[in-house]
Amino acid sequence: MKKTPHVNEERLIKTFIDLVKISSPSWEEKGVIDYIVNFGKSAGVECITYPCNNSYNVCIKILGEDNYVPILFSCHMDTVTPCENIQPVIKQNKIASDGSTILGADDKSAVAGFLEAILCLKESTIPHGNIEFLFSCAEETGLYGIKGFDVKQVQAKYAFVFDSDGPVGGVVVAAPFHISMKIYVKGKAAHAGMEPEKGISAIRVISEIITNIPHGRIDDETTVNVGTIKGGRATNIVAEEAECTLETRSRKKNKVFTIKKEITSIAKTIALRYKAKISVTSNMDYEGYSINENDSIVSIAIQALQSIGKKPLLAVSGGGSDTNILNARGIKAVNLSSGMRQVHTTKEYIAMQDLFDVPSLVLSIVQAAKK
Ligand SMILES: [Zn+2]
Known part of the structure; x- marks a missing residue:
């Protein structure tokens, strides 16, 4: 030994x-x-x-x-x-x-x-x-x-x-604390060439949401990232559905919750303006x-x-x-x-x-x- x-x-x-x-x-x-x-x-x-x-x-x-x-x-x-x-x-x-x-x-x-x-x-x-x-x-x-x-x-x-x-x-x-989120938008399908005005493009709505939410590095301990996006069926259809997934991280718990609230509020306001339906879900993946x-x-x-x-x-x-x-x-x-x-x-x-x-x-x- x-x-x-x-x-x-x-x-x-x-x-x-x-x-x-x-x-x-x-x-x-x-x-x-x-x-x-x-x-x-x-x-x-x-x-x-x-x-x-x-x-x-x-x-x-x-x-x-x-x-x-x-x-x-x-x-x-x-x-x-x-x-x-x-x-x-x-x-x-x-x-x-x-x-x-x-x-x-x-x-x-x-x-x-x-x-x-x-x-x-x-x-x-x-x-x-x-x-x-x-x-x-x-x-x-x-x-x-x-x-x-x-x-x-x-x-x-x-x-x-x-x-x-x-x-x-x-x-x-x-x-950091880590919250993942999913934003789902339901618009209205229509023929893109004949009557686009009857449709609500879920892709337009989700694009505007993504452009308006905080993104990237927010401060030295907080980040946001949209990681995936999908939606639509074909170019001749006004897109009925679109969704994206994103995450926010921060070493301060209150910051991830504040950002989650802000993103949810921006998403709902924009969806409302377009008369689209929206669902925003989130999960605290880890503390x-x-x-x-x-x-x-x-x-x-x-x-x-x-x-x-x-x-x-x-x-x-x-x-x-x-x-x-x-x-x-x-x-x-x-x-x-x-x-x-x-x-x-x-x-x-x-x-x-x-x-x-x-x-x-x-x-x-x-x-x-x-x-
Ligand atoms: Zn490892």
Whole structure:
């Protein structure tokens, strides 16, 4: 038994390569789940699967001493597409795909790093507290895995999510609230050549709505984007139906609600002027969070990063992650960089050093969590 934990770099590279080669788009994580469950068996750790729609969330639990804060480490098992037949290529101290697919370092750099950290813990005699590792499914398509997970299944009150891009050192302490909306307009069909005056063009109405609502960057913490638009049937028909979907995000809750109200009001006023029918629906997809920089979870992250020689970089994010849901459900969480770069593209890669730094950081957090 080693006194201090030691990352086995060769073993970690193998685990990472194994994992990225397993195709795991959202809801189709079975191969990765089997890999983690088999890992759990051979490492002799408690590994529990929790059904979630057609897939599972997976949790590995390691018991420890009471004089440490119980900690949850969290990452996700699914990736965006294209993720069929990923061929990782190692060159110049980086791992990338062959260019025809994503790499899947988002978020398998964390999955592999967590498994390596678990082995290091088992192989060393360092004292630690109760530690839980959560591997969620279906994150990429809407945080569905974590939303379908009962947080009462974990005891930790602090969570370190490893799902932010950039070199290890980044600590996301704030992320936005997110509301998605759909505007549907029903006008009136008519022959476009013979009696256009009898029609009400839903396309004209929705165009005017889109032109008049706030759009793009609203302020440093608030955005609006119309993402899809559809409508109409043919050029010789005054369009009867049109709809668009949009979203607004802000790190301030009141701002997303104010913008939603403003968009709804503009849409209704314009529809009324054209005598078109309108329906505006919305959904709060996830809540935002903002953790104080003096909070002890941030102190633990900073201390842990410094002790492995990394410069902590506190940041705010414009994106949502499992971190949002954990915070909304009462587990204080920050989102740490796991080294992935150019994510969601076929140019995605990870620097070898960042891959190694993930388990080092996990082990460092474990030790920094002393009460
Ligand atoms: Zn991710």
